[in-house]
Amino acid sequence: MKTSLQRIQETMKLFKILSDQTRLRMIALLIEGEFCVQEISETLHMSQSSISHQLKLLRDTNVVKTRREGKNIFYSLKDEHIKTIYQMGYDHANEC
Amino acid sequence: MKTSLQRIQETMKLFKILSDQTRLRMIALLIEGEFCVQEISETLHMSQSSISHQLKLLRDTNVVKTRREGKNIFYSLKDEHIKTIYQMGYDHANEC
């Protein structure tokens, strides 16, 4: 049985994942489909290392899943939840 | 005309506001109604100063509005948007 405070902590963690520009850009990209690390890195114009670090965060919080294909590892959104919340936040933040 | 990156920045700012436990507890409280600073302070068991600092952030980002009544200043949610997003995040974070 979770306490009210624990539930708010879970909520906080979810929003924290979404409160970074790099991660949001990744999510926005992954909404479009499945991409490997170097594709993400090139698309966002960021180093392979920082992309990998952020992807690890998204993996650890169950936002994305991976699939290996040879040397490449392909990332995609784990489910539609994050997509829904992202789009809702996006719309609200930009409708004014 | 906003660029795609600017829109993501706006989205990031919105989620950033929601990515703190104290602010989430405040929002959860203000969903219930209108409260003055000391009421919020007592309810959350936090100092008047930290509450005021966080309320300033919520004011500056148009999440809450204020109303003075004598020595007290009453805070309430500015619109239903934040409430909707908060509840969606809350539900998603806690449904598993």
Next chain:
DNA sequence: ATTTTATATGATTACTCGCTCATATGTCAA
């Protein structure tokens, strides 16, 4: 087997952010 390519990860650093303390501002009462 060695090299090349793709990805992951530990350590370091610079920066951000939330709390606390002290103090300022504002309102009302005596």
Next chain:
DNA sequence: TTGACATATGAGCGAGTAATCATATAAAAT
């Protein structure tokens, strides 16, 4: 107008975090 109460705010500190650099792991190619 002085004091008490309510709120706001600036400075400083400590904790967390995102990018970088260097290096490790893993798969494929030669």
